[in-house]
Amino acid sequence: MKQPGPHQIKLFADVVQQIKQVRQKMFVQINTEMIDLYWDIGETISQQIENSSWGKGIVKELSAHIAKHVPGVKGFSDKNLWRMKQFYETYKEDKKVSTALRELTWSHHLSIFSRCKSQVERHYYLDQCLTEKYSVRELNRQISAGVFERSLTGKPKVSTALKELYPQVENLFKDQYTLEFLGLPDTHSENDLQKAILKNMKAFIMELGHDFVFVAEKFRLQVGNQDFYIDLLFFHRELSALVAFELKIGKFSPQHLGQLNFYLEALDRDVKKLHENPSIGILMCRDQDDEVVEYALSRNLSPTLVARYQLQLPDKQVIQQKLSELLSELPPPNEVSEMDS
Numbered sequence: 001m002k003q004p005g006p007h008q009i010k011l012f013a014d015v016v017q018q019i020k021q022v023r024q025k026m027f028v029q030i031n032t033e034m035i036d037l038y039w040d041i042g043e044t045i046s047q048q049i050e051n052s053s054w055g056k057g058i059v060k061e062l063s064a065h066i067a068k069h070v071p072g073v074k075g076f077s078d079k080n081l082w083r084m085k086q087f088y089e090t091y092k093e094d095k096k097v098s099t100a101l102r103e104l105t106w107s108h109h110l111s112i113f114s115r116c117k118s119q120v121e122r123h124y125y126l127d128q129c130l131t132e133k134y135s136v137r138e139l140n141r142q143i144s145a146g147v148f149e150r151s152l153t154g155k156p157k158v159s160t161a162l163k164e165l166y167p168q169v170e171n172l173f174k175d176q177y178t179l180e181f182l183g184l185p186d187t188h189s190e191n192d193l194q195k196a197i198l199k200n201m202k203a204f205i206m207e208l209g210h211d212f213v214f215v216a217e218k219f220r221l222q223v224g225n226q227d228f229y230i231d232l233l234f235f236h237r238e239l240s241a242l243v244a245f246e247l248k249i250g251k252f253s254p255q256h257l258g259q260l261n262f263y264l265e266a267l268d269r270d271v272k273k274l275h276e277n278p279s280i281g282i283l284m285c286r287d288q289d290d291e292v293v294e295y296a297l298s299r300n301l302s303p304t305l306v307a308r309y310q311l312q313l314p315d316k317q318v319i320q321q322k323l324s325e326l327l328s329e330l331p332p333p334n335e336v337s338e339m340d341s
């Protein structure tokens with residue numbers, strides 16, 4: 001059989017792209033219709049039960065009736081019908097998310113409204129799913145890792161220079177990164193850590209955030225007659241800046257920042273393009289003394305931050321307890337108003 005020429009190959013690729021685009025549009029349309037259907041069914045069940053017209057047995061009869069008259073259709077068990085009711089009742093007064101509801105799959109919604117305990121937490125994960133493009137598996141991991149609670153209790157430790165250059169930095173970086181997907185033992189080397197990250201780069205970028213683009217490992221910097229190597233180099237699309245990661249398996253030491261500052265100076269002089277912003281340095285340590293970190297960063301003139309990494313999913317109950325303690329320390333709303341006035 002004669003091999004297609006370059007022109008034919010391009011035409012073939014165009015046809016494949018058209019098929020993919022139409023399939024995606026079909027999926028979006030079908031998903032939108034399905035979410036609307038589940039909403040309407042949930043509303044019907046909710047209103048009938050509220051009016052005392054239906055009891056639990058009626059919902060089971062409805063499921064059997066659907067199975068009889070729409071043979072082969074799935075997803076309408078009595079258990080799922082109750083979920084539709086819960087879906088409707090969770091969001092019926094929440095006008096803020098009405099559009100977003102149709103942009104996620106039913107499986108995403110099941111995870112969010114069944115596992116999140118407050119409207120604020122639901123909004124957080126709805127937004128994260130839309131911006132970070134989480135799969136259902138990744139969404140459930142984020143909920144299990146207590147990412148929402150951690151976003152409230154732990155702000156990244158950043159230098160003054162980083163705050164001034166990038167005011168939005170606290171919303172783009174984390175105080176702690178959970179790397180349980182690396183599968184590393186408790187005792188490991190920096191080389192083990194780096195190799196495991198490279199092997200699981202997709203999951204690592206998901207943990208960092210969707211705007212990170214991997215550039216290189218052991219990125220070489222030549223200064224004078226010497227070679228220096230950055231553990232991991234990324235580019236952040238929103239900030240339009242190179243981001244250098246230095247990995248430390250031990251406890252944070254102020255000396256680590258000196259090395260990182262040197263790398264940032266070399267990046268800005270020799271690697272950064274004219275249209276890009278100043279490079280950022282992230283020191284990722286296994287452990288740290290918060291007061292030592294604060295002192296070290298307070299007069300640091302480079303845009304750097306210090307973050308901790310851990311190899312197991314955190315205990316969500318412990319995080320929630322810390323959040324409760326933090327909220328209990330805040331003054332009541334009326335006291336806040338008096339303080340502001």
